Amino acid sequence: MSPSERAEAAEAIALHLLAVPVIARANRVACYLSMPSEPGTGPLIAALRDRGIEVVVPISLDDHTLDWSAYDPTAAVTTNALGIPEPHGVRLGAGTLDTCEAIILPALAVDHEGHRLGRGAGYYDRALAETSAPLCAVVFTHELLPAVPHEPHDVPVQMAVTPAGLFRSRSS
Secondary structure, three states: OOHHHHHHHHHHHHHHHHOOHHHHOOOEEEOOOOOOOOOOOHHHHHHHHHOOOEEEEEEEOOOOOEEEEEOOOOOOEEEOOOOOEEEOOOEOOHHHHHHOOEEEEEOOEEEOOOOEEOOOOOHHHHHHOOOOOOEEEEOOHHHEEOOOOOOOOOOOOOEEEEOOEEEEOOOO
């Protein structure tokens, strides 16, 4: 995809998610800082913050768990050993997800049942095991598939958003 196509896709994803009531009315949303190869989350994060919604972003820990930090657009961001952008900021603790009204997470693919194909390290599956907040994976349109491989410990999502629209999983 060209840079302009990627920018258009990121804008479309933001517009679709901002129309979801649970996200539009939230006080706090968990999201991630996208990698260059992923659908962009920058416009979404900016729009959420413009609406007064706090955005928390993940920080990968050495023990394969996630911590969270409140997103601050002025804070330095570095790329970790996995190639994932992470902010420098105060760590809020693993329990932060319990205070989020929605969780927006990355995926390589999502199927119609809500099974999410991640990068295989299990960071998100461990973090999401106890959460009750609605989960939404962000993918490109061609990454929404009829079926993806999954295992019993994989946490399914209730929604997937693509530049083409929002899709609710059959299991939600």
